[in-house]
Amino acid sequence: MATCKFFALFFFFLFSLALSQQGSTVQSDGTVDCSNRWIHIRRLPTRFNLDLLANCSEYPLFGDFCPYLANHGLGQKTHNHSYSWYRTDNLMLELIFHRRMLEYPCLTEDPNFADAVYLPYYAALDALRYLYGPEYNSSAEHGLELFEFLQEDEPGIWKRHLGHDHFLVMARPAWDFSQPLGNEPPLWGTSFLELPEFFNVTTLTLESRAWPWQEQAIPYPTSFHPPNLALSDSWIQRVQKSRRSVMAMFAGGGGVSATPNIRRSIRIECENATGNSTISGGYVKLCEIIDCSNGICEHDPIRFMRPMLQASFCLQPPGETPTRRSTFDGILAGCIPVFFEDQSAKLQYGWHLPENDFESFAVFIPKEEVVFKGKKILDVLRRIPRSRVRRMREKILELIPRVLYRKHNSSHGLRAKKDAFDISIDGALKKIQSRLEEVALAQ
Ligand SMILES: *[C@@H]1O[C@H](CO)[C@@H](O)[C@H](O)[C@H]1NC(C)=O
Ligand SMILES: *[C@@H]1O[C@H](CO)[C@@H](O)[C@H](O)[C@H]1NC(C)=O
Ligand SMILES: *[C@@H]1O[C@H](CO)[C@@H](O)[C@H](O)[C@H]1NC(C)=O
Ligand SMILES: *[C@@H]1O[C@H](CO)[C@@H](O)[C@H](O)[C@H]1NC(C)=O
Ligand SMILES: *[C@@H]1O[C@H](CO)[C@@H](O)[C@H](O)[C@H]1NC(C)=O
Ligand SMILES: *[C@@H]1O[C@H](CO)[C@@H](O)[C@H](O)[C@H]1NC(C)=O
Ligand SMILES: *[C@@H]1O[C@H](CO)[C@@H](O)[C@H](O)[C@H]1NC(C)=O
Numbered sequence: 001m002a003t004c005k006f007f008a009l010f011f012f013f014l015f016s017l018a019l020s021q022q023g024s025t026v027q028s029d030g031t032v033d034c035s036n037r038w039i040h041i042r043r044l045p046t047r048f049n050l051d052l053l054a055n056c057s058e059y060p061l062f063g064d065f066c067p068y069l070a071n072h073g074l075g076q077k078t079h080n081h082s083y084s085w086y087r088t089d090n091l092m093l094e095l096i097f098h099r100r101m102l103e104y105p106c107l108t109e110d111p112n113f114a115d116a117v118y119l120p121y122y123a124a125l126d127a128l129r130y131l132y133g134p135e136y137n138s139s140a141e142h143g144l145e146l147f148e149f150l151q152e153d154e155p156g157i158w159k160r161h162l163g164h165d166h167f168l169v170m171a172r173p174a175w176d177f178s179q180p181l182g183n184e185p186p187l188w189g190t191s192f193l194e195l196p197e198f199f200n201v202t203t204l205t206l207e208s209r210a211w212p213w214q215e216q217a218i219p220y221p222t223s224f225h226p227p228n229l230a231l232s233d234s235w236i237q238r239v240q241k242s243r244r245s246v247m248a249m250f251a252g253g254g255g256v257s258a259t260p261n262i263r264r265s266i267r268i269e270c271e272n273a274t275g276n277s278t279i280s281g282g283y284v285k286l287c288e289i290i291d292c293s294n295g296i297c298e299h300d301p302i303r304f305m306r307p308m309l310q311a312s313f314c315l316q317p318p319g320e321t322p323t324r325r326s327t328f329d330g331i332l333a334g335c336i337p338v339f340f341e342d343q344s345a346k347l348q349y350g351w352h353l354p355e356n357d358f359e360s361f362a363v364f365i366p367k368e369e370v371v372f373k374g375k376k377i378l379d380v381l382r383r384i385p386r387s388r389v390r391r392m393r394e395k396i397l398e399l400i401p402r403v404l405y406r407k408h409n410s411s412h413g414l415r416a417k418k419d420a421f422d423i424s425i426d427g428a429l430k431k432i433q434s435r436l437e438e439v440a441l442a443q
Pocket of ligand 5: 268269272
């Protein structure tokens, strides 16, 4: 408990420092072209962000997330001498994003001059009181307080474009915020994304819904947050050189019940293949399962990163929802992803992963074929020519910089490469611009 308070206060202190410097963050290092890229950070009362961090130990049903606040949301280092590896929690993407926003080179104090308005609202953290707390039955109200504030405090900022130029980050799948209004009693989730009040706002989530809506999916944060180019490059070199002695691996849980599903098929096939001694392709092992049940891997990246470095293919089956953080951990390790449905990545991360060229770095095996038609995953993978595997891995290496969130205040060399944050901002600005054009045409 004492540690939690310590982390919360520590974080609070650092964050307040950064916030107080907000006004002077417009840098011009000569290489930044800010035209059509100006962003205004909306000033929000602390109840919409920092107070939620201070309450990090107040959600008994969810658990204490105070330890993950350290290092501006990157979490604690994996070990004392680590420069790049942290125990990062998905939910902290809202903080990570906010911290990076403060060093965005094209910030403007003047909302009338801005091409977009960022709302530093920790929406998924605020959702905890509805999802796991006493306000469960009021989950249709999630967001209304914020909306009210936006209408009352400097209402001109919203009115200028009726919210079409606003964006925010929600560090959970959109599914968690799309409960239809009027469910009585409420089912899982809040109704934030169903509120007409927020239809005009661009929302960056970890997973989007199957139909086009106001949200766009951006990568889950991994545990790798390099502070400079040398550390980033040396990791990529290590990934490139890593000996892949295992053909396929799956890090996860589930699939232990008798009901047919893709995780169960993977488990059966993988466990069975382990004993097979006739292995080709230079592999020592055909398939390996890293048991991550009960969340034991969540804040312990060493458990899965090492095995991912040693595998050629990483199996990425859907779980409770189609997407998983493991997709990005795997890419980071140079492990070729194997997807079982398009909703797992192809129809999600179009800004970060090449949507029209998915076969160049990923394998797709429809889950129905595996679960109901007896298709063997390992047979499919075994038949992929080694030259093709090599080309796919080269493509993955190119994708690594695009899916990692580098550390805040990183070196200029590293800043020159677009990371997951930079690409998200580019995407949000573009999306907002085309929205504003559509609205203008409709008038
Ligand atoms: C923080 O927790 C206290 C006590 O549970 C509660 O009264 C307060 O409203 C919470 N603040 C926020 C911003 O959730
Ligand atoms: C890591 O550093 C902390 C504080 O600097 C120290 O208390 C702790 O013992 C160190 N842990 C190891 C394993 O060296
Ligand atoms: C929510 O409403 C249901 C039924 O109306 C009730 O049984 C339950 O106790 C309520 N939960 C909370 C946390 O108030
Ligand atoms: C959202 O935009 C539409 C069309 O531009 C507008 O009619 C509506 O009032 C806006 N919603 C809010 C809450 O401002
Ligand atoms: C392993 O494979 C063999 C041969 O295909 C099959 O008979 C057996 O049922 C499988 N074992 C399991 C646990 O599925
Ligand atoms: C082992 O692999 C070979 C081909 O690589 C296959 O023909 C054989 O059925 C497999 N044996 C088991 C028990 O799965
Ligand atoms: C940012 O990094 C530089 C060195 O790279 C360091 O001197 C400076 O103190 C850092 N600033 C903050 C706010 O952490």
